[in-house]
Amino acid sequence: MDLGKLSRRQFLGASGIVTLGLLAGCGAEETLLPAATIEPAEFNADSALQLLKDGNARFVTNRTIDPNQDPNRRSTTAKGQKPFATIVGCVDSRVGPEVVFDRGIGDLLVVRTAGHVIDAVEIGSIEFGVAELGTPLVLVLGHQKCGAVNATIESIESNTPAPDQIVSIVEHIRPAFDAVTATDNEPADLLDAVVRENTKLTVAALKAAPLLVELEAAGKVRIIGGYYSLDSGIVEFF
Numbered sequence: 001m002d003l004g005k006l007s008r009r010q011f012l013g014a015s016g017i018v019t020l021g022l023l024a025g026c027g028a029e030e031t032l033l034p035a036a037t038i039e040p041a042e043f044n045a046d047s048a049l050q051l052l053k054d055g056n057a058r059f060v061t062n063r064t065i066d067p068n069q070d071p072n073r074r075s076t077t078a079k080g081q082k083p084f085a086t087i088v089g090c091v092d093s094r095v096g097p098e099v100v101f102d103r104g105i106g107d108l109l110v111v112r113t114a115g116h117v118i119d120a121v122e123i124g125s126i127e128f129g130v131a132e133l134g135t136p137l138v139l140v141l142g143h144q145k146c147g148a149v150n151a152t153i154e155s156i157e158s159n160t161p162a163p164d165q166i167v168s169i170v171e172h173i174r175p176a177f178d179a180v181t182a183t184d185n186e187p188a189d190l191l192d193a194v195v196r197e198n199t200k201l202t203v204a205a206l207k208a209a210p211l212l213v214e215l216e217a218a219g220k221v222r223i224i225g226g227y228y229s230l231d232s233g234i235v236e237f238f
């Protein structure tokens with residue numbers, strides 16, 4: 001237990017109800033330990049986005065509280081889950097959603113592929129999160145120096161096919177490269193421009209999935225994009 005983190009519980013006040021968890025089974029010296037659980041009464045796209053922003057701000061400023069990672073939360077969520085957001089991110093080992101948003105068990109439904117490319121299976125998984133678990137926010141999270149996007153650029157520019165199934169990732173990212181290079185204005189940072197375009201295209205693809213179209217029209221979900229900086233840890237939302 002990080003006692004330093006317990007003193008920072010005032011962070012929790014603004015965004016939700018703070019609950020105290022009794023850590024039982026410690027014999028005579030049973031200790032009341034804060035469970036650092038954050039639960040807004042009702043989730044919607046705005047409150048879900050605010051939770052992500054709050055968590056990322058804690059992460060960026062080294063004031064993480066590691067919420068919802070205790071045995072109490074584990075046993076509560078074993079009975080049922082209600083994640084407040086779906087994160088569609090890259091497999092990159094430096095961009096773990098629970099870490100960069102300072103969240104814990106049962107908070108985020110996460111779908112990760114290289115370059116956050118999506119196909120039928122991924123779209124179905126995202127639809128499951130929204131339709132069955134009721135996540136009101138879907139965030140597609142691209143990131144700085146994405147290796148999958150970089151491999152795509154290298155493959156296209158060198159006219160060398162990527163090996164085996166990696167080629168399918170390249171083909172999913174290719175439209176972003178094509179869109180960025182279609183104009184006469186070559187961006188100063190091609191990789192970064194393609195990363196951002198790739199995120200926009202994934203958002204657009206999700207917004208065109210029939211079930212998500214229906215749920216978005218009914219106000220049940222908002223689908224947005226984001227960009228994670230490896231250098232600063234900051235997530236920009238757009």
Ligand SMILES: [Zn+2]
Pocket residue numbers: 090091092114115116143145146147148149
């Ligand atoms: Zn990546």
